[in-house]
Amino acid sequence: MTLRTDVLLAILGMALATYLCRAGGYALFRALRPPRFVEVMLQHLPGPIFIAYVAPALATQGARGFVAAAAVVVTQATTRNLAAAIAVGVGAMWLLGLVR
Amino acid sequence: MSGSGVSFTLNGALRGARAAIPLVVGTFPFGIVVGVISDSKGLSLLETLAMSALVFAGSSQLLALELWTEPAPVLGASLAALVVNMRLAPMGAALAPWLDRLRGLKLWGTLATLVDHSYAMSAAEQRRGGRDAAYLLGVGLMLWAFWLVAVGLGHVFGAVVRLPPGHPLYFAATATFCAILVPVWQGVRRDLLPWALAAAVALLAWRAGLGAPWPLLAGALSGASLGAWLELRRA
Numbered sequence: 001m002t003l004r005t006d007v008l009l010a011i012l013g014m015a016l017a018t019y020l021c022r023a024g025g026y027a028l029f030r031a032l033r034p035p036r037f038v039e040v041m042l043q044h045l046p047g048p049i050f051i052a053y054v055a056p057a058l059a060t061q062g063a064r065g066f067v068a069a070a071a072v073v074v075t076q077a078t079t080r081n082l083a084a085a086i087a088v089g090v091g092a093m094w095l096l097g098l099v100r
Numbered sequence: 101m102s103g104s105g106v107s108f109t110l111n112g113a114l115r116g117a118r119a120a121i122p123l124v125v126g127t128f129p130f131g132i133v134v135g136v137i138s139d140s141k142g143l144s145l146l147e148t149l150a151m152s153a154l155v156f157a158g159s160s161q162l163l164a165l166e167l168w169t170e171p172a173p174v175l176g177a178s179l180a181a182l183v184v185n186m187r188l189a190p191m192g193a194a195l196a197p198w199l200d201r202l203r204g205l206k207l208w209g210t211l212a213t214l215v216d217h218s219y220a221m222s223a224a225e226q227r228r229g230g231r232d233a234a235y236l237l238g239v240g241l242m243l244w245a246f247w248l249v250a251v252g253l254g255h256v257f258g259a260v261v262r263l264p265p266g267h268p269l270y271f272a273a274t275a276t277f278c279a280i281l282v283p284v285w286q287g288v289r290r291d292l293l294p295w296a297l298a299a300a301v302a303l304l305a306w307r308a309g310l311g312a313p314w315p316l317l318a319g320a321l322s323g324a325s326l327g328a329w330l331e332l333r334r335a
Contacts, residue, residue, distance in 0.1 A: 021186055025193065041328035
Protein backbone atom coordinates (compact mmCIF):
# COMPACT_ATOMS: atom_id res chain seq x y z
CA MET A 1 0.00 0.00 0.00
CA THR A 2 2.33 2.74 -1.18
CA LEU A 3 1.54 6.28 -2.17
CA ARG A 4 4.54 7.77 -3.95
CA THR A 5 4.96 11.54 -4.25
CA ASP A 6 5.38 11.56 -8.05
CA VAL A 7 2.30 9.37 -8.54
CA LEU A 8 0.28 11.51 -6.12
CA LEU A 9 1.33 14.67 -7.98
CA ALA A 10 0.28 13.16 -11.31
CA ILE A 11 -3.07 12.11 -9.81
CA LEU A 12 -3.65 15.58 -8.32
CA GLY A 13 -2.72 17.17 -11.66
CA MET A 14 -5.23 14.95 -13.46
CA ALA A 15 -7.89 15.65 -10.82
CA LEU A 16 -7.35 19.41 -11.07
CA ALA A 17 -7.47 19.34 -14.88
CA THR A 18 -10.65 17.26 -14.80
CA TYR A 19 -12.38 19.48 -12.22
CA LEU A 20 -11.41 22.48 -14.32
CA CYS A 21 -13.30 20.89 -17.22
CA ARG A 22 -16.33 20.04 -15.06
CA ALA A 23 -16.74 23.22 -13.02
CA GLY A 24 -14.65 25.71 -15.01
CA GLY A 25 -16.58 24.82 -18.15
CA TYR A 26 -19.86 25.63 -16.42
CA ALA A 27 -18.56 28.87 -14.92
CA LEU A 28 -16.92 30.04 -18.15
CA PHE A 29 -19.74 29.16 -20.53
CA ARG A 30 -22.26 30.84 -18.21
CA ALA A 31 -20.21 34.04 -18.05
CA LEU A 32 -19.48 34.36 -21.76
CA ARG A 33 -20.76 32.66 -24.86
CA PRO A 34 -17.91 30.64 -26.39
CA PRO A 35 -17.08 31.32 -30.02
CA ARG A 36 -19.14 29.12 -32.33
CA PHE A 37 -15.98 27.39 -33.57
CA VAL A 38 -14.99 26.30 -30.04
CA GLU A 39 -18.50 25.02 -29.35
CA VAL A 40 -18.57 22.91 -32.54
CA MET A 41 -14.98 21.74 -32.01
CA LEU A 42 -15.82 20.39 -28.54
CA GLN A 43 -18.64 18.37 -30.11
CA HIS A 44 -16.15 16.90 -32.57
CA LEU A 45 -13.44 16.14 -30.00
CA PRO A 46 -14.33 12.61 -28.73
CA GLY A 47 -13.80 10.73 -32.03
CA PRO A 48 -10.40 12.26 -32.88
CA ILE A 49 -9.18 11.78 -29.26
CA PHE A 50 -9.73 8.04 -29.30
CA ILE A 51 -8.56 7.63 -32.92
CA ALA A 52 -5.37 9.55 -32.10
CA TYR A 53 -4.71 7.14 -29.25
CA VAL A 54 -5.74 3.97 -31.07
CA ALA A 55 -3.78 4.54 -34.31
CA PRO A 56 -0.24 4.45 -32.82
CA ALA A 57 -1.26 1.76 -30.30
CA LEU A 58 -2.40 -0.50 -33.16
CA ALA A 59 0.61 0.37 -35.32
CA THR A 60 2.94 -1.01 -32.61
CA GLN A 61 1.01 -4.30 -32.72
CA GLY A 62 1.34 -4.68 -36.49
CA ALA A 63 -1.25 -6.38 -38.70
CA ARG A 64 -2.78 -8.51 -35.94
CA GLY A 65 -3.63 -5.37 -33.97
CA PHE A 66 -5.73 -4.09 -36.84
CA VAL A 67 -7.44 -7.48 -37.30
CA ALA A 68 -8.30 -7.62 -33.59
CA ALA A 69 -9.51 -3.99 -33.67
CA ALA A 70 -11.82 -4.80 -36.60
CA ALA A 71 -13.26 -7.70 -34.58
CA VAL A 72 -13.89 -5.35 -31.65
CA VAL A 73 -15.66 -2.78 -33.85
CA VAL A 74 -17.86 -5.41 -35.50
CA THR A 75 -18.79 -6.92 -32.12
CA GLN A 76 -19.60 -3.53 -30.56
CA ALA A 77 -21.66 -2.49 -33.60
CA THR A 78 -23.69 -5.72 -33.65
CA THR A 79 -24.12 -6.46 -29.91
CA ARG A 80 -23.75 -2.95 -28.36
CA ASN A 81 -22.13 -4.76 -25.44
CA LEU A 82 -18.84 -3.27 -24.26
CA ALA A 83 -17.80 -6.32 -22.23
CA ALA A 84 -18.37 -8.62 -25.24
CA ALA A 85 -16.43 -6.31 -27.55
CA ILE A 86 -13.42 -6.17 -25.18
CA ALA A 87 -13.49 -9.96 -24.72
CA VAL A 88 -13.57 -10.55 -28.50
CA GLY A 89 -10.60 -8.19 -28.96
CA VAL A 90 -8.51 -9.92 -26.30
CA GLY A 91 -9.54 -13.34 -27.66
CA ALA A 92 -8.56 -12.32 -31.19
CA MET A 93 -5.15 -11.12 -30.00
CA TRP A 94 -4.61 -14.38 -28.15
CA LEU A 95 -5.56 -16.46 -31.23
CA LEU A 96 -3.41 -14.37 -33.56
CA GLY A 97 -0.52 -14.76 -31.12
CA LEU A 98 -0.80 -18.56 -31.46
CA VAL A 99 -0.72 -18.35 -35.27
CA ARG A 100 2.51 -16.37 -35.38
CA MET B 101 -42.89 28.36 -5.08
CA SER B 102 -42.94 29.77 -8.58
CA GLY B 103 -43.20 27.55 -11.64
CA SER B 104 -39.44 27.56 -12.11
CA GLY B 105 -38.76 26.27 -8.59
CA VAL B 106 -35.78 23.93 -8.57
CA SER B 107 -35.28 21.80 -5.48
CA PHE B 108 -32.38 19.73 -4.12
CA THR B 109 -33.70 16.89 -1.98
CA LEU B 110 -32.54 13.53 -0.65
CA ASN B 111 -35.49 12.00 -2.49
CA GLY B 112 -34.19 13.37 -5.78
CA ALA B 113 -30.71 12.02 -5.11
CA LEU B 114 -32.10 8.57 -4.30
CA ARG B 115 -34.18 8.59 -7.48
CA GLY B 116 -31.03 9.41 -9.47
CA ALA B 117 -29.07 6.67 -7.72
CA ARG B 118 -31.74 4.10 -8.54
CA ALA B 119 -31.93 5.22 -12.16
CA ALA B 120 -28.14 4.74 -12.45
CA ILE B 121 -28.16 1.03 -11.59
CA PRO B 122 -28.42 -0.18 -15.22
CA LEU B 123 -25.50 2.13 -16.10
CA VAL B 124 -23.36 0.57 -13.37
CA VAL B 125 -23.63 -2.78 -15.16
CA GLY B 126 -22.38 -1.15 -18.37
CA THR B 127 -19.41 0.66 -16.83
CA PHE B 128 -18.23 -2.20 -14.60
CA PRO B 129 -16.10 -4.05 -17.23
CA PHE B 130 -14.47 -0.74 -18.14
CA GLY B 131 -13.53 -0.24 -14.48
CA ILE B 132 -12.04 -3.74 -14.32
CA VAL B 133 -9.86 -2.96 -17.36
CA VAL B 134 -8.66 0.30 -15.77
CA GLY B 135 -7.77 -1.60 -12.59
CA VAL B 136 -5.83 -4.33 -14.43
CA ILE B 137 -3.88 -1.80 -16.52
CA SER B 138 -3.18 0.33 -13.44
CA ASP B 139 -1.64 -2.69 -11.72
CA SER B 140 0.44 -3.51 -14.80
CA LYS B 141 1.85 0.03 -14.80
CA GLY B 142 3.03 -0.44 -11.23
CA LEU B 143 0.45 1.65 -9.36
CA SER B 144 -0.46 0.36 -5.90
CA LEU B 145 -4.07 -0.34 -4.93
CA LEU B 146 -4.10 2.85 -2.85
CA GLU B 147 -2.77 4.92 -5.76
CA THR B 148 -5.26 3.32 -8.12
CA LEU B 149 -8.20 4.03 -5.82
CA ALA B 150 -7.00 7.58 -5.16
CA MET B 151 -6.88 8.24 -8.91
CA SER B 152 -10.33 6.72 -9.44
CA ALA B 153 -11.87 8.66 -6.56
CA LEU B 154 -10.34 12.03 -7.42
CA VAL B 155 -10.34 11.93 -11.22
CA PHE B 156 -13.44 9.72 -11.75
CA ALA B 157 -13.34 9.85 -15.55
CA GLY B 158 -12.66 6.42 -17.02
CA SER B 159 -11.36 7.18 -20.47
CA SER B 160 -8.93 9.85 -19.22
CA GLN B 161 -7.67 7.47 -16.51
CA LEU B 162 -7.12 4.65 -18.98
CA LEU B 163 -5.45 6.96 -21.48
CA ALA B 164 -3.14 8.49 -18.84
CA LEU B 165 -2.23 5.01 -17.61
CA GLU B 166 -1.40 3.92 -21.16
CA LEU B 167 1.02 6.86 -21.34
CA TRP B 168 2.41 6.14 -17.86
CA THR B 169 6.17 6.25 -17.26
CA GLU B 170 8.50 5.95 -14.31
CA PRO B 171 8.65 8.45 -12.56
CA ALA B 172 5.00 9.41 -13.02
CA PRO B 173 4.37 11.81 -15.95
CA VAL B 174 2.85 14.72 -14.00
CA LEU B 175 2.55 17.11 -16.95
CA GLY B 176 1.68 14.45 -19.55
CA ALA B 177 -1.06 12.83 -17.46
CA SER B 178 -2.56 16.23 -16.56
CA LEU B 179 -2.58 17.36 -20.18
CA ALA B 180 -4.13 14.08 -21.31
CA ALA B 181 -6.85 14.45 -18.67
CA LEU B 182 -7.48 18.03 -19.77
CA VAL B 183 -7.91 17.13 -23.43
CA VAL B 184 -9.94 13.96 -22.89
CA ASN B 185 -12.26 15.65 -20.38
CA MET B 186 -12.70 18.92 -22.27
CA ARG B 187 -15.91 17.38 -23.59
CA LEU B 188 -17.39 17.77 -20.08
CA ALA B 189 -17.08 21.56 -20.19
CA PRO B 190 -20.28 22.30 -22.16
CA MET B 191 -22.32 19.72 -20.21
CA GLY B 192 -22.52 21.80 -17.03
CA ALA B 193 -23.66 24.78 -19.08
CA ALA B 194 -26.37 22.65 -20.69
CA LEU B 195 -27.70 21.78 -17.23
CA ALA B 196 -27.85 25.48 -16.27
CA PRO B 197 -31.63 25.45 -15.60
CA TRP B 198 -30.82 23.31 -12.53
CA LEU B 199 -27.31 24.41 -11.64
CA ASP B 200 -28.05 28.15 -11.75
CA ARG B 201 -30.40 27.66 -8.77
CA LEU B 202 -27.71 26.03 -6.61
CA ARG B 203 -25.12 27.76 -4.45
CA GLY B 204 -21.92 26.84 -2.64
CA LEU B 205 -21.12 23.19 -1.99
CA LYS B 206 -24.35 21.98 -3.60
CA LEU B 207 -23.28 23.58 -6.88
CA TRP B 208 -19.51 22.97 -6.89
CA GLY B 209 -19.80 19.56 -5.23
CA THR B 210 -22.41 18.32 -7.67
CA LEU B 211 -20.25 19.52 -10.56
CA ALA B 212 -17.37 17.38 -9.23
CA THR B 213 -19.47 14.27 -9.94
CA LEU B 214 -20.43 15.24 -13.51
CA VAL B 215 -19.76 12.50 -16.07
CA ASP B 216 -21.18 11.70 -19.52
CA HIS B 217 -23.80 9.32 -18.15
CA SER B 218 -25.05 11.57 -15.35
CA TYR B 219 -25.27 14.43 -17.83
CA ALA B 220 -27.27 12.38 -20.33
CA MET B 221 -29.63 11.04 -17.63
CA SER B 222 -30.17 14.49 -16.13
CA ALA B 223 -30.75 16.16 -19.49
CA ALA B 224 -33.47 13.56 -20.14
CA GLU B 225 -34.92 14.11 -16.65
CA GLN B 226 -34.96 17.86 -17.31
CA ARG B 227 -36.82 17.36 -20.58
CA ARG B 228 -39.39 15.26 -18.70
CA GLY B 229 -39.97 18.27 -16.45
CA GLY B 230 -37.81 17.11 -13.53
CA ARG B 231 -37.07 19.94 -11.05
CA ASP B 232 -34.89 18.17 -8.49
CA ALA B 233 -31.23 19.01 -9.16
CA ALA B 234 -30.07 16.38 -6.64
CA TYR B 235 -30.95 13.80 -9.30
CA LEU B 236 -27.67 14.73 -11.07
CA LEU B 237 -25.72 14.19 -7.82
CA GLY B 238 -27.50 10.88 -7.17
CA VAL B 239 -26.59 9.42 -10.56
CA GLY B 240 -23.01 10.66 -10.22
CA LEU B 241 -22.46 9.27 -6.70
CA MET B 242 -23.89 5.87 -7.62
CA LEU B 243 -21.55 5.62 -10.62
CA TRP B 244 -18.64 6.88 -8.48
CA ALA B 245 -19.14 4.25 -5.76
CA PHE B 246 -19.30 1.34 -8.19
CA TRP B 247 -16.44 2.80 -10.23
CA LEU B 248 -14.20 2.43 -7.15
CA VAL B 249 -15.42 -1.15 -6.61
CA ALA B 250 -14.80 -2.15 -10.26
CA VAL B 251 -11.35 -0.54 -10.49
CA GLY B 252 -10.35 -2.02 -7.12
CA LEU B 253 -11.45 -5.52 -8.20
CA GLY B 254 -9.54 -5.15 -11.47
CA HIS B 255 -6.39 -4.13 -9.61
CA VAL B 256 -6.64 -7.06 -7.18
CA PHE B 257 -7.23 -9.45 -10.08
CA GLY B 258 -4.23 -8.08 -11.99
CA ALA B 259 -2.00 -8.35 -8.92
CA VAL B 260 -3.06 -11.96 -8.25
CA VAL B 261 -2.72 -13.21 -11.84
CA ARG B 262 0.60 -11.40 -12.53
CA LEU B 263 0.39 -11.32 -16.30
CA PRO B 264 3.68 -11.14 -18.25
CA PRO B 265 4.28 -8.02 -20.39
CA GLY B 266 2.74 -8.31 -23.84
CA HIS B 267 -0.04 -10.62 -22.62
CA PRO B 268 -3.12 -10.44 -24.90
CA LEU B 269 -5.21 -9.23 -21.94
CA TYR B 270 -3.43 -5.86 -22.10
CA PHE B 271 -5.04 -5.39 -25.50
CA ALA B 272 -8.22 -4.77 -23.46
CA ALA B 273 -7.28 -1.09 -23.10
CA THR B 274 -6.96 -0.51 -26.84
CA ALA B 275 -10.03 -2.67 -27.46
CA THR B 276 -12.03 -0.49 -25.06
CA PHE B 277 -11.24 2.64 -27.06
CA CYS B 278 -12.01 0.89 -30.37
CA ALA B 279 -15.41 -0.09 -28.93
CA ILE B 280 -16.08 3.41 -27.57
CA LEU B 281 -15.53 4.78 -31.06
CA VAL B 282 -18.48 2.82 -32.48
CA PRO B 283 -21.35 4.83 -30.90
CA VAL B 284 -19.37 8.07 -31.38
CA TRP B 285 -19.34 7.59 -35.18
CA GLN B 286 -22.13 9.67 -36.76
CA GLY B 287 -21.51 9.00 -40.42
CA VAL B 288 -19.01 9.39 -43.27
CA ARG B 289 -19.96 12.98 -44.06
CA ARG B 290 -19.32 14.26 -40.55
CA ASP B 291 -16.54 12.03 -39.26
CA LEU B 292 -14.46 10.39 -42.00
CA LEU B 293 -12.08 13.25 -42.83
CA PRO B 294 -11.60 14.52 -39.24
CA TRP B 295 -10.94 11.00 -37.95
CA ALA B 296 -8.55 10.24 -40.83
CA LEU B 297 -6.62 13.45 -40.14
CA ALA B 298 -6.48 12.66 -36.41
CA ALA B 299 -5.04 9.21 -37.15
CA ALA B 300 -2.54 10.55 -39.71
CA VAL B 301 -1.27 13.36 -37.47
CA ALA B 302 -0.99 11.05 -34.44
CA LEU B 303 0.92 8.45 -36.48
CA LEU B 304 3.26 11.07 -37.97
CA ALA B 305 3.99 12.57 -34.54
CA TRP B 306 4.57 9.11 -33.11
CA ARG B 307 6.86 8.10 -36.01
CA ALA B 308 8.75 11.39 -35.56
CA GLY B 309 9.61 10.13 -32.08
CA LEU B 310 7.44 12.55 -30.08
CA GLY B 311 6.66 11.11 -26.66
CA ALA B 312 3.26 10.89 -24.98
CA PRO B 313 0.97 12.79 -24.81
CA TRP B 314 1.97 14.83 -27.88
CA PRO B 315 0.83 12.46 -30.68
CA LEU B 316 -2.54 12.22 -28.89
CA LEU B 317 -2.89 15.98 -28.40
CA ALA B 318 -1.83 16.85 -31.95
CA GLY B 319 -4.11 14.23 -33.50
CA ALA B 320 -7.14 15.04 -31.34
CA LEU B 321 -6.95 18.82 -31.75
CA SER B 322 -6.25 18.77 -35.50
CA GLY B 323 -9.06 16.27 -36.15
CA ALA B 324 -11.60 18.18 -34.04
CA SER B 325 -10.59 21.47 -35.69
CA LEU B 326 -11.09 20.00 -39.16
CA GLY B 327 -14.46 18.61 -38.08
CA ALA B 328 -15.60 22.00 -36.78
CA TRP B 329 -14.27 23.83 -39.85
CA LEU B 330 -16.07 21.46 -42.25
CA GLU B 331 -19.32 21.67 -40.29
CA LEU B 332 -19.30 25.48 -40.12
CA ARG B 333 -18.46 25.74 -43.83
CA ARG B 334 -21.43 23.52 -44.70
CA ALA B 335 -23.80 25.51 -42.48
